[in-house]
Amino acid sequence: MNHLYYGDNLDVLRTQIADESVDLIYLDPPFNSNASYNVLFKGPKGNESPAQIEAFDDT
Numbered sequence: 001m002n003h004l005y006y007g008d009n010l011d012v013l014r015t016q017i018a019d020e021s022v023d024l025i026y027l028d029p030p031f032n033s034n035a036s037y038n039v040l041f042k043g044p045k046g047n048e049s050p051a052q053i054e055a056f057d058d059t
Contacts, residue, residue: 033058 005012009027035058041051 005016009025013022013025037055037058038052039055041049043049
């Protein structure tokens with residue numbers, strides 16, 4: 001309980017997780033979406049800002 005695993009998810013599931021012991025696996029962001037993801041910033045007072053940087057391209 002309360003473990004964080006780092007690595008390839010299929011390998012971890014096959015070698016580290018007991019069969020029939022997982023109720024839900026949630027992956028974020030969706031993968032293989034062919035989209036570009038950006039980090040959006042807010043102004044000093046919490047208002048919207050046009051500033052953003054590219055976080056990654058999912059291909």
